[in-house]
Amino acid sequence: MKSRNTIEEYHEYRDKIGNRTELYRIVAKRYGVASALYPGSHIDIAPSLVIPKVIYVDNFKGAINFFKNMEMIKKYIAENKEYEKPSDIVFMGQDYSEELDVEPVDLIISQYAGFVGQETKKYLNTGGILLCNDSHGDATLSRFDDDFEFLGVIGKNNRIIDTKLDDYFVLPRSKNVDLVKVKEKMKEPKYKLIAENYLFRKIK
Numbered sequence: 624m625k626s627r628n629t630i631e632e633y634h635e636y637r638d639k640i641g642n643r644t645e646l647y648r649i650v651a652k653r654y655g656v657a658s659a660l661y662p663g664s665h666i667d668i669a670p671s672l673v674i675p676k677v678i679y680v681d682n683f684k685g686a687i688n689f690f691k692n693m694e695m696i697k698k699y700i701a702e703n704k705e706y707e708k709p710s711d712i713v714f715m716g717q718d719y720s721e722e723l724d725v726e727p728v729d730l731i732i733s734q735y736a737g738f739v740g741q742e743t744k745k746y747l748n749t750g751g752i753l754l755c756n757d758s759h760g761d762a763t764l765s766r767f768d769d770d771f772e773f774l775g776v777i778g779k780n781n782r783i784i785d786t787k788l789d790d791y792f793v794l795p796r797s798k799n800v801d802l803v804k805v806k807e808k809m810k811e812p813k814y815k816l817i818a819e820n821y822l823f824r825k826i827k
Contacts, residue, residue, distance in 0.1 A: 629689060629692040629695045629696065630695060630696075630699050632666065632689060633666055633668060633689075633696075633699075636665070636666050636667065637667070637669065640667065642669065643667065643669045643734075644669045644672050644673065645781045646754075646777060646781050646820065647669055647670045647672075647673050647674065647732070647754075648672075648673040648705070649777075649781050649782075649783060650730065650752065650754050650777075650783075650822070651673050651674050651730070652673075653783060654729070654730070654752045655729070656674055656729040656730040656752065657674070657675055657676065657729055658674065658675070658676040658677070658678075658726075658728040658729050658730070659674045659676070659677045659678070659728055659729065659730040659731070659732055660677075660678045660680070660723075660725060660728045660730070660731050660732070660743060660746055660747075661677060661678065661679050661680065661731075661732040662680045662681075662719030662731070662732075662733065662736060662739045662742070662743050663680070663681055663719060663733070663734070663735070663736020663737065663739060664679040664680065664681050664686065664732070664736075665681055665683060665685070665686050666685070666686055666689040666690075667734070668696060668699075668700065668712075670732060671700045671704065671710055671712050672700065672703055672704050672705060673704075673705050673706070674706075674730070675706055675708050675709075675710055675711060676710075676711040676712075676713075676728075677711075677712060677713070678713045678714075678715065678723075678725055678728070679712070679713065679714045679715070680714075680715045680717065680719045680723065681714075681716065681719075682716060682717050682718045682719075686714075686716070687716040690714035690716070693712070693714065696712065697710065697712055700712060713725075719736075719739065719742060719743055720742045723743070723746060725746055726746075727746055727747060727748045727751070728746060728747060728748065728751065729747075729748055729751050729752065730747075730751060730752045730753075730754060731743055731744070731746070731747050731751070731752075731753050731754070731755075732754050732755075733753065733754065733755035733756070733761050734755075734756060734758075735756065735758045735759070736759075737759050737761070737809065738759065738760070738761055738764060738806075738809075739755065739761055740753045740755050740761050740762075740764065740765045740768075740771070740823070741761070741764050741765070741768070744768075744770060744771075744825060747825045748825070749825055749826070749827065750824060750825065750826075751824070751825050752774070752822060752823070752824055752825075753765055753771065753822070753823040753824075753825065754777075754820060754821075754822055755820065755821055755823070756819060756820050756821070757811035757817070757821065758811065759809040759810065759811070760805035760806070760808075760809060760810060760811050760812070762792075762811070762821040762823075763792065763800060763802070763805050763811060763812060764802065764805065764806070765821070765823045766791075766792045766821070766823075767792075767800065767802060769827070770825055770826065770827055771823040771824065771825055771826065772823060772824045772825075772826045773788055773791075773792075773821070773822075773823055774822040774823060774824050775788065775821075775822045776788075776791060776818035776819075776820065776821050776822065777818060777819060777820035777821075777822070778818065783822065784818075790815075790816050791814065791816055791817075791818065791821075792814055793814060793815050793816065794812060794813070794814060794815070795813075795815055800812055
């Protein structure tokens with residue numbers, strides 16, 4: 624019964640947060656992603672459906688308990704994945720701001736988990752992609768980080784938009800973005816134009 628409930632728990636969580644499989648699929652396809660790091664993943668295992676190697680990191684008790692049933696998770700992924708090669712799933716039950724014993728990856732996923740991009744960019748390959756939202760100001764910090772190049776946003780229907788990017792991260796009355804305030808409050812500024820997700824490339 625326990626093994627069945629693990630997948631039921633994932634499906635319930637997926638229904639609650641929305642199915643992000645298509646989001647991960649279009650990013651993986653556009654940028655040729657073969658490996659990903661997902662700090663603060665909770666139990667969102669959708670990336671493994673479209674990316675062969677994914678490392679999940681979360682110190683939340685619920686996530687640690689969920690990933691204890693790794694065999695059932697791997698079986699589910701094996702039956703539902705969209706790529707040919709075997710899936711490689713790793714879970715690390717720790718705080719992502721602590722040192723991670725991982726090789727560099729092609730993609731870092733940041734969804735509602737704090738300053739993931741800043742804390743874990745050292746594990747991203749040069750040329751690799753950061754997919755993040757701005758729920759805690761993570762996208763804002765990446766936009767003004769010289770290590771990253773702003774590539775685009777994910778629009779409605781999970782479409783990548785890479786035009787008119789200067790329209791994003793602009794405050795009303797052309798005020799300057801106060802990065803110190805963003806870090807202190809862990810809250811995104813109220814920009815004139817926003818997106819659900821942003822894409823950055825690590826350039827150095």
